[in-house]
Amino acid sequence: MSATGWFRDLLTGSTRGPAAVRNTGTWPRTALALPFIGMALVIGLDYLSTLEVTVEPALTAVPALAAIVSRRVWYPILTGLLAEVAAFAMAAYNHVLGESVHSATVFAIALVTAISWVSATLRVRQEQALADAQLVAEIARRVLLRAVPDRVGSVRAAVHYAAAAAHARIGGDLYEVVNTRHGVRAVVGDVRGKGLGAVETAAAVLGAFREAAHQEPALDKVAGWLAVSLDRALQEHDHPGVEEEFVTLVLIGVGPDGTAQIVNCGHPAPLLLTAEGAVRPLELAETVPPLGVLDPADVAPPVLSVPFAPGDRVLLFTDGVIEARDRAGRFYPLAERLPGCAGGGPVEVLDQLHADVVRHVGRPLGDDAAMLLLQYEPTAQPGQQLPHQNGRLARQ
Numbered sequence: 001m002s003a004t005g006w007f008r009d010l011l012t013g014s015t016r017g018p019a020a021v022r023n024t025g026t027w028p029r030t031a032l033a034l035p036f037i038g039m040a041l042v043i044g045l046d047y048l049s050t051l052e053v054t055v056e057p058a059l060t061a062v063p064a065l066a067a068i069v070s071r072r073v074w075y076p077i078l079t080g081l082l083a084e085v086a087a088f089a090m091a092a093y094n095h096v097l098g099e100s101v102h103s104a105t106v107f108a109i110a111l112v113t114a115i116s117w118v119s120a121t122l123r124v125r126q127e128q129a130l131a132d133a134q135l136v137a138e139i140a141r142r143v144l145l146r147a148v149p150d151r152v153g154s155v156r157a158a159v160h161y162a163a164a165a166a167h168a169r170i171g172g173d174l175y176e177v178v179n180t181r182h183g184v185r186a187v188v189g190d191v192r193g194k195g196l197g198a199v200e201t202a203a204a205v206l207g208a209f210r211e212a213a214h215q216e217p218a219l220d221k222v223a224g225w226l227a228v229s230l231d232r233a234l235q236e237h238d239h240p241g242v243e244e245e246f247v248t249l250v251l252i253g254v255g256p257d258g259t260a261q262i263v264n265c266g267h268p269a270p271l272l273l274t275a276e277g278a279v280r281p282l283e284l285a286e287t288v289p290p291l292g293v294l295d296p297a298d299v300a301p302p303v304l305s306v307p308f309a310p311g312d313r314v315l316l317f318t319d320g321v322i323e324a325r326d327r328a329g330r331f332y333p334l335a336e337r338l339p340g341c342a343g344g345g346p347v348e349v350l351d352q353l354h355a356d357v358v359r360h361v362g363r364p365l366g367d368d369a370a371m372l373l374l375q376y377e378p379t380a381q382p383g384q385q386l387p388h389q390n391g392r393l394a395r396q
Helices: 003-012 029-048 056-069 074-094 100-144 195-215 219-236 346-361
Strands: 155-162 173-180 183-191 247-254 259-265 271-273 279-281 304-307 313-317 369-376 385-387 393-395
Touching: 029 056, 029 074, 056 074, 056 100, 074 100, 155 173, 155 346, 173 195, 173 369, 183 195, 183 313, 183 369, 195 219, 195 247, 219 247, 219 259, 247 313, 247 369, 346 369
Parallel strands: none
Antiparallel strands: 155 369, 173 183, 183 247, 247 259, 259 304, 271 279, 271 313, 313 369, 385 393
16 A cells, blocks of 8 residues: 555545445545644634634634544544644734633533544444445345356346345345256346345245256246245244235246246246347236235246247346336336347346436436346357257357
8 A cells, every 4th residue: 555545544544344335435535634724714814813803712613524524533633632732822822811712712622522533433333333234235145146147058147236225235136047957047036025024035035946946847836836935934934014025026947949938927027139129028918926925836827938049138127127217207118228228248238228227217226126138149069050040040
């Protein structure tokens, strides 16, 4: 670290934790000079003033400013001591050392310095507690919502997740992509609940999916497995509002031959973006309620089969995206905006989409928003034939 950086950290302080969860405050570093500028202004005003009134009491603002602009608890004490020295110098210059105004100023500076020190100490402790909570939340998020690799089997994948509670970095949306002997399988869901209970429910659903996706050949049976696990988890949970929790989700499986199967349980329909740029929702003729509404034995959702061609993309998302409103109350038109954000790979597409949603809303999103993009790009061994985008066979 450079000498400048060391001095900067000495004055501003630092919070433990990774950069992603570090709280560095909102004041610029140049604001550290405010107490000294204020002190200089008071001294200069007193020196230049020809009135019989002293401005010495204004020095009480110096330690208060120090507590605001710095996160070092000793900074208000240092500026308070300097303010006391300045007060005595001003009183001696004005010949008011024995006056009550000087005594009151000295006492007020000491009192404000003590209050500022306590305030700075409490603030630093609160910031540290928040940083620790953010670190724990970040670790929990990485365990619960694992990073999605760029390639999973025959598809390229990317995910973008933004929690409405910015400090928590985790919410009720869930996603996962796994490569199984049955092909690539993915899930995107939304827990209708709040707080820690929603996180517990999401963890139960994801844990069940990671097991069922490998064990169940049929995608509708995977949904049934998730329903059983969710019902058991809700019965085991004991927190307010658990009786109102349910999960909307969509399951997709992409087989080795490029045929995609989709199961939807009360969730917004995925969007298919073909290699030619056409967009259409992958809606099922029959709708089923979210998991947690029906008895697990009655969960038997229909399966939609869709043939994929190389380059086709499917976007799975939660309602935090399509229910994002602008200041006029208009919902974000995802299907209309998707083609304009389709340049680049899956990661770039989701980055462009998220930026477009934020521009549409004009402020931070008020709900959790998750997007998962799968792009069908099968690989083949030499001599193996793959379907071409126009339906013909291409040899690699």
